Amino acid sequence: MADQIIKGGKELDAFLRSLPVKVERNIMRAALRAGAAVLRDEARANVPVDSGALRKSIKVSTGFKKGVVRATVKTDPKIAYYAHMVEYGTKPHLIKVQDSERPINWRLTGKRNKLTYMSMRTINRNALKIGNTFIGPVVSHPGAKPSPFMRPSFDSKSGAAIEAVTAKIRERLTKEGINVPAPEAE
Incomplete structure (x- = not known):
């Protein structure tokens, strides 16, 4: 300058x-x-x-x-929380389902330690979703150019x-x- x-x-x-x-x-x-x-x-x-x-x-x-x-x-x-990522770019990284977003896989019934089945909704919440497609619990992101x-x-x-x-x-x-x-x- x-x-x-x-x-x-x-x-x-x-x-x-x-x-x-x-x-x-x-x-x-x-x-x-x-x-x-x-x-x-x-x-x-x-x-x-x-x-x-x-x-x-x-x-x-x-x-x-x-x-x-x-x-x-x-x-x-x-x-636009991502503005800094556009400005400076990102390195290749893994994107995972956050632990706070993972529900308990097995639901407890009224009796202690008695487990019931895992619902389809629970399975879907353990996977990353792009559009209407469930991808899996971890995605490898290639990074982005600045x-x-x-x-x-x-x-x-x-x-x-x-x-x-x-x-x-x-x-x-x-x-x-x-x-x-x-x-x-x-």
């Missing part, structure tokens, strides 16, 4: 710090959200689509903690994100009635 040069960064920071804290915080939150939205849109464009859940789960959030405004682009683990979508988004669009941040700062300062000079042409 090429280094990003922001002209007037020190002056802009000093000016923003001279504003009331609430105004500075609101301006920076809006600006960082605009920059993060650029990265979010690029990540959504880069994500491999299967069901679309991973694409929909990529969100922007902002926060303010200990005097620092932050913006985050992340996936919602409730919607399909990065977050990191390349940052690498390719960080300059555009910085431009979006500065444009939003300029827009919000103008809205507050503060005269903002036009950006310097390069």
Whole structure:
């Protein structure tokens, strides 16, 4: 990634710090959200689509903690818990029926230690199922190649994100009635 040069960064920071804290915080939150939205849109464009859940789960959030405004682009683990596996890939591994998912094979009747038959439902719950096919208690997964979508988004669009941040700062300062000079042409 090429280094990003922001002209007037020190002056802009000093000016923003001279504003009331609430105004500075609101301006920076809006600006960082605009920059993060650029990265979010690029990540959504880069994500491999299967069901679309991973694409929909990529969100922007902002926060303010200990005097620092932050913006985050992340996936919602409730919607797409597997996002890290898509980004980084997986090694070959075994998939087993979890012990917590295995019912007791033999059901006890009212008398202690007297066993009854194993039901078909119990047998099916001891096997992994893909679609309507029961496979067995263990499957050898070949692994998955990485399909990065977050990191390349940052690498390719960080300059555009910085431009979006500065444009939003300029827009919000103008809205507050503060005269903002036009950006310097390069």
